[in-house]
Amino acid sequence: MNTFFLRALAVSGLMSLTTACVTSTVDEMTFNEPTEGIGDSSVVILGRRHSSDYETEPDFVTCVGDHITSHDDSIRVIDELEFLNALYPWFEPRTAPLYPKNIEQLLQQKPVAEKMLALKLEYLIWLDGSTVRSDGAGSMACSFNGCFGFGTWSHDANYEATIWDFTDQAEVGQVNTSASGQSYMPAVIIPIPIIAPVQGAACDGIGDQLLEFLSSEY
Amino acid sequence: MTSVNRRRWLFALLMLVALAGCGPNRVIVDGNFPPPLIEPLPLTLGVWFGDDFARHEFFDGTKSRDESSWVVNTGAAQVQMWDGLLTGMFDQVIVLNDQPEAGRSSPAVAAVLIPHVEELQYAIPEHTQIKVYEIWMRYRFELVTIDGQPIAEWTMSSYGKTPTAFLQSDQEAVNLAAVMALRDAGANFSSHFTQFPAVQDWLREQGVPADTMTP
Numbered sequence: 001m002n003t004f005f006l007r008a009l010a011v012s013g014l015m016s017l018t019t020a021c022v023t024s025t026v027d028e029m030t031f032n033e034p035t036e037g038i039g040d041s042s043v044v045i046l047g048r049r050h051s052s053d054y055e056t057e058p059d060f061v062t063c064v065g066d067h068i069t070s071h072d073d074s075i076r077v078i079d080e081l082e083f084l085n086a087l088y089p090w091f092e093p094r095t096a097p098l099y100p101k102n103i104e105q106l107l108q109q110k111p112v113a114e115k116m117l118a119l120k121l122e123y124l125i126w127l128d129g130s131t132v133r134s135d136g137a138g139s140m141a142c143s144f145n146g147c148f149g150f151g152t153w154s155h156d157a158n159y160e161a162t163i164w165d166f167t168d169q170a171e172v173g174q175v176n177t178s179a180s181g182q183s184y185m186p187a188v189i190i191p192i193p194i195i196a197p198v199q200g201a202a203c204d205g206i207g208d209q210l211l212e213f214l215s216s217e218y
Numbered sequence: 219m220t221s222v223n224r225r226r227w228l229f230a231l232l233m234l235v236a237l238a239g240c241g242p243n244r245v246i247v248d249g250n251f252p253p254p255l256i257e258p259l260p261l262t263l264g265v266w267f268g269d270d271f272a273r274h275e276f277f278d279g280t281k282s283r284d285e286s287s288w289v290v291n292t293g294a295a296q297v298q299m300w301d302g303l304l305t306g307m308f309d310q311v312i313v314l315n316d317q318p319e320a321g322r323s324s325p326a327v328a329a330v331l332i333p334h335v336e337e338l339q340y341a342i343p344e345h346t347q348i349k350v351y352e353i354w355m356r357y358r359f360e361l362v363t364i365d366g367q368p369i370a371e372w373t374m375s376s377y378g379k380t381p382t383a384f385l386q387s388d389q390e391a392v393n394l395a396a397v398m399a400l401r402d403a404g405a406n407f408s409s410h411f412t413q414f415p416a417v418q419d420w421l422r423e424q425g426v427p428a429d430t431m432t433p
Contacts (some may be wrong), residue, residue, distance in 0.1 A: 055379070085252040089405030111255045 037216030067207030146189030149214030
């Protein structure tokens with residue numbers, strides 16, 4: 001039994017080093033790219049949350065921001081919650097501008113215009129989409145002796161980034177990414193999750209394209 | 219203390235712990251509500267938070283309060299949010315200790331705002347089978363003079379939702395949905411307050427310039 005248990009552990013350990021495959025596609029359409037980067041201006045990435053049946057995950061927004069700053073630390077990405085609090089109530093789901101032309105109306109308010117100037121905001125990037133889990137199958141039974149069985153499920157991620165030039169009050173680009181992957185969880189005594197990093201692949205895909213737009217080094 | 223007494227104290231303590239475990243799960247809504255980024259109106263506003271508002275709570279609508287397995291207290295968070303919001307919207311805000319009534323003349327305020335939570339609906343994963351907590355509230359506002367004469371009255375809704383996937387517990391999910399609903403209430407109120415015709419008439423009477431009003 002001891003040998004069997006050790007083998008099971010060894011197999012589990014090896015399997016935990018692997019991850020499931022993810023298929024990812026990225027479409028990009030940008031114009032008026034800054035030729036020498038954005039200088040000392042800043043960027044904010046916000047999740048769209050006005051839809052009733054889904055909302056863009058805050059951790060996905062953070063992931064894209066981190067991806068950009070980790071590859072080019074000269075780009076200042078303002079934290080989403082910090083921006084929402086500083087500009088409250090103008091970027092809440094109910095009040096957030098839906099089109100670039102709404103920026104002009106927003107800037108008519110003196111405190112808002114002053115705050116934007118202080119933040120040196122050059123680009124506002126809206127992220128819209130979500131990652132959903134689907135197609136679950138399999139079964140697993142657990143007892144005091146361990147777990148036995150097999151489970152599988154898939155994740156689909158679809159996100160769209162829309163880039164607004166805050167100074168020109170115009171949309172200057174769109175990046176779409178979709179990713180899907182199948183995750184598995186075999187269990188022989190110990191359940192081993194082999195997770196497809198679907199959201200991570202979508203984050204990298206959209207982050208790379210945004211880097212190409214914003215950074216002078218890419 | 220004798221050993222009999224010690225045993226009695228221990229028994230009483232155990233009973234207290236057991237009884238405390240039988241009570242409903244209580245969520246006291248807690249959040250940070252930022253001040254609004256708005257040009258304040260050049261007025262002194264009074265605000266009266268009635269007991270039903272300041273101690274507002276909701277619980278499982280299918281049961282009585284005592285039978286409900288959970289109670290959500292929103293009153294303190296309501297007062298915190300509205301106090302902060304109004305302080306940012308007006309030059310000065312005075313929280314009144316007594317309700318406006320005939321014969322009162324002080325403190326000197328342009329008007330008194332009285333908020334009420336008229337209705338609250340919620341959806342939890344047990345009801346909807348989806349992992350989203352939702353809270354919808356309908357407020358009623360009375361704007362009256364310090365001696366209780368009505369100036370304006372209107373209703374307003376607010377909505378907050380949060381998926382459980384990002385959160386660690388149901389309590390945190392309920393708290394965040396309530397905080398989102400309160401933030402939405404503040405956003406709705408502050409962006410529409412000066413657009414109600416009766417409020418606009420009152421602001422003109424107070425000599426507030428039209429360009430100070432939110433577009």
